[in-house]
Amino acid sequence: MSNNLRFKSSKFIDETYRVSFKFNNKTYFGFKGDTLASALLANGIHLIGRSFKYHRPRGIMTSGSEEPNAIIQLHDNSTRSEPNVRATEVEIYEGLVATSQNCWPSVNFDVGGINNLLSPILPAGFYYKTFMWPESFWKKYEYFIRKSAGLGKSPKVADPDIYEHNYIHCDVLVIGAGVSGIIAAKMAAKNGLKTLLVDEKSYLGGSSIYDNSEFSKINNQITSSWLEKEINEISKLENLEIKTRTSVAAFHAYNFLLARENLTDHLPINQRENKVRQRLLKIRAKKVITATGSIERPLIFDNNDRPGIFLSSAIKKYIDFYGVACGENNVLFTNNDTAYETAMSLIQRGIKINAIIDNREQIDSKISYEVEKNNIKIYKGYTVVDTYGYRRIKKISIMKLSKDGQTVIGDKIKLNCDCLGLSGGWTPAVHLFTQSGGKLKFREEDQVFIPDVYPSDQISIGSCNGDFSLEEIVKNTLFSVKKFLNTENSEYKTIEIISGLNLSKRNIWLLPSDKPIGKTKSFVDYQNDATSKDIKLALREGFRSIEHVKRYTTTGMGTDQGKLGNMHALGIISETAGTKMGEHGTTTFRPPYTPLTFGTIVGRNVGEFFDIFRRTPIHDWHVANNAQFENVGQWKRAWYYPRNNENMHQAVQRESKAARETAGILDASTLGKIDIQGTDASEFLNRVYTNAWSKLAVGKCRYGLMLNEDGMVYDDGVTTRLDENHYIMTTTTGGAANVLGKLEDYLQTEWPELDVYLSSVTDHYATISVCGPDSKKIVSKVIPDLDLSDEKFPHMSFKNAKIDNIKCRVMRISFTGELSYEINIQANYGKSVWEKCIEAGKDFDITPYGTETMHLLRAEKGFIIVGQDTDATMTPIDLQMDWIVSKKKFDFIGKRSLYRSDTIRENRKQLVGLLTENPDDILEEGAQIVADIKKKPVEMLGHVTSSYYSPNLKKSIALGVVKGGKNMLGQKLIIPMENKNINVTVADPVFLDKEGKRLNAKL
C-alpha cells in the first residue's frame, strides 16, 4: 500500500510508536494515536463492510460516534468479541483484531450483494407486506428473517471483563470539551464550583484543537494554540475534574445523567488484566452545561453511499489530526462554506482537489476567495447527480441546478475522483437536551432545530445551541454561562475573534436528479439502507406522522440512531407533504446516545450478585443436608431434602408420610412477621382482617384473612396476642413487605387517630415448626420446663419459654393439620435450636421437610395458599371460607365489596376439591377444567390450582377453581390434556381429617 497517504505534521500521532493490528485476517500498521478508521485509511483501505439490507459496499464516512457505515466486529472468535463497534471510535492498540460485518464469504465478494439487484422488489414495508400469508408459513419465514437480521455476531460466552458503577455529585457538569465547553468549565471552576468536564474523545478541545486555519483566530492567535493554553491552564484547576473517553449516554429528569467512562479499551490486551474496563457514572449535577457540538450533514443524491464518500469535516480531521489523506484526487460537494476549510487543509499539504461542487450560485467569503486563488475549479450552482465505482468511488457526474433547485438542467459533466467530501451544513447535537425533556424550536434561516425550553437547571452552548461561527460560539458562551452561573466574568475580559466563514447556505433536502426517483438510490439512513424513495413511498401509502414513517421505513433505527440522516428524512417528508418543517417535530431521541455494552449497565451485579437473595439463619444446615432450594420472593427456601438419589417426587412422598406418622420439622423463618403495639391494636386488627379480634384473649392465636378494598383476598396468616396491647402478625413469605406497606397506608392516611405502631421483625426471629404425632415428645425434650399438656397449652395458643436461658415464643398452631409447635427464637440462635430439635427427634425419626411437602400436607387439609389457589379475583366467599367473614363487624377493609353486583354472582369461580377417576392420574397445575368437550367452542369452567399425589390418602388430590363450583359437589368434569381427557369428580376441598382430630394427635 502506498505510504504517501500519511503526512507528517500531526502532533496527535506518535510516529515513533508503531502499532500492528489485523483487519479481515491481514496485518497492517498504524501509529499510536490512530483510530482504527484513520489507520485503515492510511493503508488505503476504504471498503469496511456491507450494508444491512442491500449488502452494498460501504466505507468510512465520518470521524466520530455518528458513524453509520464503518461498523466492525472487534475480536471475532474471542471471549471479548463485540459487534457493531464504530471503527472511527476504536483507538488502535497492539493486538487489535477486527473483521467486517454482514458479508459472506468476504467483504470484497459478498453473496448477499444480490439484494442490491433485487432492490426494486425490496421496498419499505417489504417484510410487512410479504410475510403475512399464508399464515401457517410464518414459522418457515421466521427462520430466514432471523438469519438475515442484525449486523454483527453477538458474543457466545460470558463477558470476561470487570465493570463498575460510580456515583458523582457536582455543582456543574459540562458535557463536551470543545471550545465552548472549555470556556464554560473554566468559568465554573474558577468561581469555586465543583465542576466535572467530560468528553467522549481521548483528547480535549473538540474540532478546534486541530483548527490551524489563518481564517479563524482568537485574540490574534491561531484557534488551536489559544485553546491549548486554555487546556493547559484548566488541567491545573483543583475543583475541576476532567474525564475523557467518557460518553454521556442519558440525560434524565432532575439533572440525573448516565455516562460511560472507558478505561481500558485503548490499552494493549495484555495490559488490561484485572482492570475495570468501563465505569457507568451516575451523575447528579446541580447545573448542567451541554456543549455537545454539532454533526455535519451529508447531502442526499443518487448513490451517495459509496466507499470514499466522506463528510467534508471528516476529511479535514483525518488530514489535520491524524495526518492521513482520504484520497489523492478529491472532490468536495457542499452547500455552505465548511468545505472550503477542508479545501484549505488539503491545499496546504499539496493534496489534489479536482473540483468543488457548490449548490450556491453566489459565494462570498474570504476563505472561498482564497481557495479560488489556488486555481481550484468551483462549479457554482451545480449538484452531483450520480457516482460510479463499486468498491470505491471512481467518478461522479454533475449537472447545473435550476433556479428553484427542484430540477437539473444542461449537460452532464463527468469528473474523476477517489474521494468525495460532502457538506450539507450542520445539525446541532440536541439529543441529550431532548432526552432531558427539553423542547426544540425550528430556525427557518438555516433549517436547524435548536433548544428552546429547558426542563431543568441547564443550558446548551456552542454549536449544539445553533451557534456556528467561532465568533458566535465564543461570545454567546461567555454571555450565557455568566448569566447561568450568576458570576462575574473575570477570566475573559477582552476577547477578539476573527472568523473567515460566511454562514450562507443553500439548503436542498433531496437534491434533484436527471433520473426518475424510482430509479435512484439516495440514501437517507445509510446504516438501515433507507432511501428517499422509501420515505416517499411511505407518504404515498398514507403515513403522515414522523414516528410512523420512521418505523415503516426504519429510518433512524440503526445503532447510530440516524445521527446523520434524520434531518433529511424530516425535510423530505415536509417537502413532499407540503407542510412546514417545524410542524412535524422530530422523532424522540432515546438513551443511550451511543450504544452501551450490557456489562456497563449491570456493573458488579453479575453472577450471584445479579439479584440479592435472603437466607434464613438455618440456611447452612439445609445446604449441609442436601436440601434443594426454591426461590420464594427473594428468599432461598429449602424445597425438599433428597436422600440416596431420590428424585423430588420420592423425597416429597417420604417427607409427607413421616410428618403424619412420626414427626417432621420445617424452617418457617421466612414467614413475614409484623410486631403490632398500641392501645388501639385490637381495633386495628378488627379493621384489617375479615374476622373479629376484640375478644381474642391474651396468649391466644387466631388465623386471619386480609382483603383488598375490592373484596379480593390479599394475604393470610396467624396473629398472636402476646399482651393486652401487643400482637405479632405473620404474613405469607412473599407478601410481607406489601402487607406492611398496606397497613402503614391505612394507619397513616385513613386512621391516623388510632394509637398503633408497626414494625417489621421478620429477620429478628428464626421460626422452627415441629409437627406430627411425636412432636409433643420432641418439644418437651428441647424445652423441658414447658407444660405441653392440652389443658395448659391447647391448640391456637402461645407460651413464653426459655431454651438454655434464651427467651423464645412457642405457638401451638398448625398448617399441616397435625399436632404442631412453632418455636420463635432470636435469629442467631436459630440454627442451634434447630439442631437441638433434630437431636431430640432422632428417636422419633424426625424428618426435615421443605416447602413442597408443606404444600402437599396443607392441600390434604384443603388449606389455601394465597397467590397459588387465589389470584386477585377470589373473595373469601369464592374460597368457601364464609366462616371467617364477620357479619357483625361494622366495617373492615373490603367488606362493602363483598356484596357488589359482581361479587355476589352465583357463577363466579369458586374453590373446590378435585378427585381423579383413576387415583394414579396426577393433574397438572394450571390445566383447564371443562364439562362438555363436544360442544364447540368448549366452555372453560376454571383451572387446577394445586395438585399432588397424597401418600397418606394413597390417591391423587387437587384443588381448583370452577364456575359455580360450590354447588357442583359430586359432579363429573373433564380435564382435557394433550394426549387424553382426565375425568374428575368435584369434591370437598378438605380431603383428610375434617374433624381435626389430628391437631391433638388423636389418630
Next chain:
Amino acid sequence: MFLINCPFCGQREQSEFKAGGEAHIVRPKQPTELSDDEWAEYLFMRKNIKGVQFERWNHVHGCRKWFNMVRDTSNDQIKAVYKIGEKPPVK
C-alpha cells in the same frame, strides 16, 4: 430519576420511594350506606390527568411515611410535598 424532598427526611432519590396513586380520596366513613355506584366511584375511579396532579407517595425504603406531592405529569416538575392531613400548599 426524580429528587424527592421527603417532608420527614429531606431530599432523597426516587428509588427510595413508591408512588401510591391519586391523593385526597377519602375512604367513606360508612361504606355499607353506599350504593354499588357510589362505592365503585370511590374504589375504581381515578383521574390520571396530564398536568398538575395531587399524588400520594411512600418513603418505603426510608422513614416508611406516606405523604402527598403535587406534580406536573407533563414535565415531572414537583411543585410541592406536604404531610398527610395538611392542605395542599399550591392550587
